Amino acid sequence: DVKVTQSSRYLVKRTGEKVFLECVQDMDHENMFWYRQDPGLGLRLIYFSYDVKMKEKGDIPEGYSVSREKKERFSLILESASTNQTSMYLCASSLGLRHDEQYFGPGTRLTVT
Amino acid sequence: QKEVEQDPGPLSVPEGAIVSLNCTYSNSAFQYFMWYRQYSRKGPELLMYTYSSGNKEDGRFTAQVDKSSKYISLFIRDSQPSDSATYLCAMSPNGNNRLAFGKGNQVVVIP
Numbered sequence: 001d002v003k004v005t006q007s008s009r010y011l012v013k014r015t016g017e018k019v020f021l022e023c024v025q026d027m028d029h030e031n032m033f034w035y036r037q038d039p040g041l042g043l044r045l046i047y048f049s050y051d052v053k054m055k056e057k058g059d060i061p062e063g064y065s066v067s068r069e070k071k072e073r074f075s076l077i078l079e080s081a082s083t084n085q086t087s088m089y090l091c092a093s094s095l096g097l098r099h100d101e102q103y104f105g106p107g108t109r110l111t112v113t
Numbered sequence: 114q115k116e117v118e119q120d121p122g123p124l125s126v127p128e129g130a131i132v133s134l135n136c137t138y139s140n141s142a143f144q145y146f147m148w149y150r151q152y153s154r155k156g157p158e159l160l161m162y163t164y165s166s167g168n169k170e171d172g173r174f175t176a177q178v179d180k181s182s183k184y185i186s187l188f189i190r191d192s193q194p195s196d197s198a199t200y201l202c203a204m205s206p207n208g209n210n211r212l213a214f215g216k217g218n219q220v221v222v223i224p
Contacts, residue, residue, distance in 0.1 A: 031210050040121070042119075042201070042215065042216035042217055043214040045211065048211070092156075096210065101159050102212060103158075103159070104158065105156050106156045109154075
């Protein structure tokens with residue numbers, strides 16, 4: 001079974017702090033994704049990566065950056081956290097072939113106060 | 114118009130009823146269609162995966178794709194309280210690893 005793990009289930013940070021969210025997958029998947037999920041807005045793609053050190057912007061990249069130094073690990077960075085970044089953050093990975101099933105981690109609920 | 118439209122519900126049904134969920138979409142390039150199930154405070158998990166038009170059945174679950182109408186459906190037969198979750202449709206064009214998600218439809222199965 002594919003396993004995608006995220007470093008924290010719940011996180012509380014203060015406005016202006018730098019926040020790191022880590023994601024690790026154990027199935028040698030090529031692609032990794034970061035989403036945020038908000039009530040009424042659904043899942044929105046922040047960034048994704050299709051290879052080590054490669055990244056592409058998703059639909060809402062503003063205020064975020066990412067890092068993929070190793071194939072199994074994809075980090076989401078909030079350079080200066082703001083209250084409107086309070087959300088559920090979900091990491092996903094996929095094999096990278098033409099069929100696109102994504103496997104999700106359990107999510108990190110981030111609260112910025 | 115949003116690429117994928119999904120009525121958020123919530124949808125409440127008695128145990129044993131048939132649950133019917135659907136999504137409409139605007140991008141005719143979509144070829145891959147998926148349904149994810151998300152329990153409260155958990156990440157989504159892949160439930161059904163279909164390529165192009167047609168039906169797919171897996172136990173109590175049936176996924177249908179009608180590309181001519183740009184409409185996909187998920188049916189849950191003999192619904193159980195354990196089926197209470199949010200169901201998200203997702204789709205992508207051929208060869209594109211980005212998924213377009215619906216907003217999710219919350220289902221509550223009442224014992």
